[in-house]
Amino acid sequence: MTRLTFPPALHAEWIKIRTLRPQIGALAAVPLATVAFSALAGLGAGDDDILFSAFFGVNFGQIAAIAFGTTAVSAEFHTGALRLSLAAVPRRGSWFAAKLTAIGLPVLAVGLVTGLTALAAGAMTVGPQARDATPAEWVRGTAGCAVYLTLMALLAAGLTTVLRSGVGALSILVPFLLLVSFVLGDVNGNAADFLPDRAGQVVLHSSWDGTLGPWTGLAVSALWTAAAVAAGLWRVRVRDA
Amino acid sequence: MTSIDVHDLTKEYGPRRAVDRITFRVPPGRVTGFLGPNGAGKSTTLRLLLGLDRPTSGTATLAGRPYVSLARPLRHVGALLDAQAAHSSRTGRDHLLVLAASNRIPVRRVDEVLEETGLTPAARRRVRTYSLGMRQRLGIAAALLGDPGVVLLDEPANGLDPEGIVWIRGLLRRLAAEGRTVLVSSHLMNETASFADHLVVLGRGRVLADTALRDFIDARVHPGVRIRTTDPAALENALTRQGHDAVRHPDGHWTVRHARVDDIGPLVSAAGVPLLELSAEEGTLEQAYLALTAVDAEFAARQHEEVRP
Structure with a gap:
């Protein structure tokens, strides 16, 4: 087939996102939540990890990114919506790739803005101590923040596709992210280091003492996301719509 | 030309056969009514045609090609399956813009189909504010968006007001007159009779009939003649003399079964029977x-009994 199905499918998926107010709201909430919670944590001060105190709010910003990824997919599972989408783009692999791209790219862009804003806000609240982290570390933190948020949004999108339910995906992910990680706290050097959020957030720290470094940590998160996306793709291709 | 070809199509959901080895062809240029009781397999057949469900066996093709092989399917086939498919928080126009973008259909077409379905005044309102009839019109607008050669509509008259029903009747006739292939499923008999040229009737997953509308009716229901007179004795005498089977009804009118006015009129006139009607x-x-369906139900009941020990 000479005519590509992906670019028009991506265009359609992007229109779907920008024409739904809650989706735009969720995107806007990513930097807002991140910066607000970072600022709160920064005021508490005394954190020995300057970099992470600037990016602490990502723990909350990611909830918005997850909500965005989830709702973008769950909208397809309302009455007959998926049938209409797949009737328009019958190549399900192309359709799913377009859907994920339309979720991932905006989150990546918003994630960069979030990282930069958190960095600026962090530098302001932390003051002269900000110099305790090197410019290279700040760049890594900012880029890592964008990649991490994108991976979490895609993880949510993949999981929602597998479960065919946004409520189902959120009721797994949100308690998992908010509770499990906090309960485990700063305990390092165990299997919990390999959970998608804990692994991916190493990139937001100046120093780490677990098995995973910043980039290997993101790679582990990416594996989780890849698994969720692969399972979602399988579900989309095999199932009757 | 684009015709729909369904060949030996079977779909099983677990142990249940929703569609059981059906074969039929829908040619262009006429409206084909797709009839059958709920659960007969109409919607399943439409989903199989659109590649949404995968057949257990058999094929469903459009102009000889499976739907999923079409790169820009909406330009060939327009379908209305579920009027509730549009997201309620999106405007009607945005809903159509999404579909247009996915198949590289010019934005101009979006405004044309909105106009055609009478939705222009509501185009920038959210679908949640639409009545059932308006959602139905939006679904029809979506089906017409790509100016397709094949149009598949599942219960298009659902929720339409009387003007809407007259409108859809005209629309279907026009689409067929333009040489398109039009398949319309319905459970409303009088409605279907008003627009269909041809019928495919399903029952319990099988094709019960595939015939022209007129032939379908004539083969099963014999026409009759209705008569009212002031002289019943003379009428009965005249009719029975010619071997006609006349029945008198309690309210005083008569029906002559298996007869035509062309024969009965001259006959009673020659006999000098005074006529009121x-x-x-x-x-x-x-x-x-x-x-x-009575025959079919009887057959099903008999089969059911035979299965019993």
């Missing part, structure tokens, strides 16, 4: 359909 009683699609 003489009219043809044509069979209706509803009568024919019920006659067909």
Whole structure:
């Protein structure tokens, strides 16, 4: 087939996102939540990890990114919506790739803005101590923040596709992210280091003492996301719509 | 030309056969009514045609090609499956813009189909504010968006007001007159009779009939003649002399079964019977359909009994 199905499918998926107010709201909430919670944590001060105190709010910003990824997919599972989408783009692999791209790219862009804003806000609240982290570390933190948020949004999108339910995906992910990680706290050097959020957030720290470094940590998160996306793709291709 | 070809199509959901080895062809240039009781397999067949469900066996093709092989399917096939498919928080126009973008259909077409379906004034309102009839019109607008050669509509008259029903009737006739292939599923008999040229009737996953509308009715319901007179004795005498089977009804009118006004009129006139009324009683699609499904139901019941120990 000479005519590509992906670019028009991506265009359609992007229109779907920008024409739904809650989706735009969720995107806007990513930097807002991140910066607000970072600022709160920064005021508490005394954190020995300057970099992470600037990016602490990502723990909350990611909830918005997850909500965005989830709702973008769950909208397809309302009455007959998926049938209409797949009737328009019958190549399900192309359709799913377009859907994920339309979720991932905006989150990546918003994630960069979030990282930069958190960095600026962090530098302001932390003051002269900000110099305790090197410019290279700040760049890594900012880029890592964008990649991490994108991976979490895609993880949510993949999981929602597998479960065919946004409520189902959120009721797994949100308690998992908010509770499990906090309960485990700063305990390092165990299997919990390999959970998608804990692994991916190493990139937001100046120093780490677990098995995973910043980039290997993101790679582990990416594996989780890849698994969720692969399972979602399988579900989309095999199932009757 | 684009015709729909369904060949030996079977779909099983677990142990249940929703569609059981059906074969039929829908040619262009006429409106084909797709009839059958709920659960007969109409919607399943439409989903199989659109590649949404995968057949257990058999094929469903459009102009010889499976739907999923079409790169820009909406330009070939327009379908209305579920009027509730549009997201309620999106505007009607945005809903159509999404579909247009996915198949590289110019934005101009979006405004054209909104106009055609009478939705222009509501185009920038959210779908949540639409009535059932407006959602139905939006679904029809979506089906017409790509100017397709094949149009598949599942219960298009659902929720439409009387003007809407007249409108859809005209629309279907026009689409067929333009040479398109039009398949319309419905459970409303009088409605279907008003627009269909041809019928495919499903029952329990099988094709019960695939025939022209007129033939379908004539084969099952015999036309009759309705007569009222002031002289019943003379009428009965005249009719029985010619071997006609006349029945008198409690309210005083008579029906002559298996007869035509062309024969009965001259006959009673020659006999000098005073007439108050003489009219043809044509069979209706509803009568024919019920006659067909009664036979089918009887067959099913008998089969059921045979299975019992």
